[in-house]
Amino acid sequence: MGPTVAIIGAGFGGLCMAIQLHRAGIGSFTVFEKGDDVGGTWRDNTYPGAGCDIPSHLYSFSFERYSSWTRRYPGQPEILGYLEECADKYGLRSRIRLNTEVVSAAYDETLGRWRVRAADVAEGRESEELFDVVVSAVGQLNRPHLPEIPGMSSFAGPSFHSARWDHSQDLTGRRVAVIGTGSSAAQLIPPVAEAAGHLDVFQRTPNWVIPKPDAAFNRAARAVFHHLPFTQRVYREWIYRYAEGTLYRALAGGWSTGLLRKRALDHLHAQVPDPELRAKLTPDYPIGCKRVVIDSAFYPALTRQNVDVVTDRIVRIVPEGVETETGIREADAIVYATGFLTTEFLVPMEIAGRQGRRLHDEWKDGAEAYLGIAVPNFPNLFLLYGPNTNLGHNSIVFMIECQVRYIMGCLPQLTERGPMEVRPEAMDTWRRALDRAMDHMVWQAGCASWYKNAAGRVTNNWPGSTPLYRRLTREPRPAAFRFAR
Numbered sequence: 001m002g003p004t005v006a007i008i009g010a011g012f013g014g015l016c017m018a019i020q021l022h023r024a025g026i027g028s029f030t031v032f033e034k035g036d037d038v039g040g041t042w043r044d045n046t047y048p049g050a051g052c053d054i055p056s057h058l059y060s061f062s063f064e065r066y067s068s069w070t071r072r073y074p075g076q077p078e079i080l081g082y083l084e085e086c087a088d089k090y091g092l093r094s095r096i097r098l099n100t101e102v103v104s105a106a107y108d109e110t111l112g113r114w115r116v117r118a119a120d121v122a123e124g125r126e127s128e129e130l131f132d133v134v135v136s137a138v139g140q141l142n143r144p145h146l147p148e149i150p151g152m153s154s155f156a157g158p159s160f161h162s163a164r165w166d167h168s169q170d171l172t173g174r175r176v177a178v179i180g181t182g183s184s185a186a187q188l189i190p191p192v193a194e195a196a197g198h199l200d201v202f203q204r205t206p207n208w209v210i211p212k213p214d215a216a217f218n219r220a221a222r223a224v225f226h227h228l229p230f231t232q233r234v235y236r237e238w239i240y241r242y243a244e245g246t247l248y249r250a251l252a253g254g255w256s257t258g259l260l261r262k263r264a265l266d267h268l269h270a271q272v273p274d275p276e277l278r279a280k281l282t283p284d285y286p287i288g289c290k291r292v293v294i295d296s297a298f299y300p301a302l303t304r305q306n307v308d309v310v311t312d313r314i315v316r317i318v319p320e321g322v323e324t325e326t327g328i329r330e331a332d333a334i335v336y337a338t339g340f341l342t343t344e345f346l347v348p349m350e351i352a353g354r355q356g357r358r359l360h361d362e363w364k365d366g367a368e369a370y371l372g373i374a375v376p377n378f379p380n381l382f383l384l385y386g387p388n389t390n391l392g393h394n395s396i397v398f399m400i401e402c403q404v405r406y407i408m409g410c411l412p413q414l415t416e417r418g419p420m421e422v423r424p425e426a427m428d429t430w431r432r433a434l435d436r437a438m439d440h441m442v443w444q445a446g447c448a449s450w451y452k453n454a455a456g457r458v459t460n461n462w463p464g465s466t467p468l469y470r471r472l473t474r475e476p477r478p479a480a481f482r483f484a485r
């Protein structure tokens, strides 16, 4: 049998956890998913042009390789299809409760178990169940951030966030305003620019942009991947090593920083001939401080006749469009490509650990967790893609697999010795090591980014290499935990 496990979320993390439990013969798990299907961010982000800027041979499970990727960087429908296939292949559907949102989880010290309350999204009806273990797999990029610009509700036309694309709106020939120029905006701007009559792109801060060397896999290439599966492994390894060897070194201030910067500047010069526009698009902070945009279609879209890059400060939204400090830019539709509430981990769930301690109170100065996975005073609660586990340079699926393997290693220990809780001393040592490593990283430089909380602490990113993270999470160290028995 094994312990009962509540998994919250059915994206990459939740599915990975469910698959490994299934493979280990532990059938006593339930996946709670507030959406109407699996896929997480790949179910939510359906904006035109949505895709992943990490090649899918790496941005997929190492144990579930897929020879049918149609291109190096497939679009959102293909990635979502992959996750749906994984859910089907491992027979997970019967264990996933769709349209069911976990509202709270409270640790019952007498029972040594978690009381998980979940609500039916349509009817709001709540019910409670007991679980031995709770695994949060809600991710870092699941709650859209809408800016607080005065007058937003006064806008006369349709407006929506990039992660809540309104497909009922036909933007063909219309005047469109896109606010934001991050990775989501960079992907949606080219198709929107093509369809729109006019597009105003409101840029507050320019991003560093490097090319995305996309290409379709022809039938021969796919046949090779299919019939010689080791070629997928080799290709995956090659992408991984490139990301680790070059991009990570650049973020850590190593030998490749200058190379990466040059690559971005060359890309800008090659794609944007107009010096005035180029100046607007040139960042004034170190490369990597904000997430580097990887895209080859973004700059060409900005050079189109029907596109303006507006850098004047937005003052308010008015019924007819966007008012900046220099006047009103009329728009029929506004797209907010303004990112996500990234530093509020596990919000809006109410999580209470021992002695009723609220997780959000413990995290009032910034979310933190031992290895990004475990929190003192919260026995048998494990996090996937938790604090300080985001990567600016490699596949998050790699990190998720490390975390799932670690949690799988915890299960026999907590079954034998009772609920396990990371010791505060282990957490302190971890925090100090993290702070030391963070000192070398470019994210600390003077830029605002979604990696930092309001106090300027980097709560989202992992400052080490991914091989180091794999080593640290290879297996749980019992000495780092306190067990009930």
Ligand code: NAP
Residues within 6 Å of the ligand: 051, 052, 053, 054, 141, 147, 148, 149, 162, 179, 180, 181, 182, 183, 184, 185, 187, 202, 203, 204, 205, 291, 314, 337, 338, 339, 340, 448, 450
């Ligand atoms: P983001 O990187 O946080 O970008 C948000 C954009 O909105 C920024 O340009 C920001 O400007 C702007 N903005 C926010 N509030 C504003 C305001 N009040 N006025 C004007 N502009 C405002 O969000 P994102 O583009 O959705 O991307 C988030 C993350 O998702 C990415 O960094 C990446 O990790 C992930 N993602 C990945 C892919 C992929 O292909 N793998 C694709 C999409 C997203 P400032 O820079 O000035 O704050």
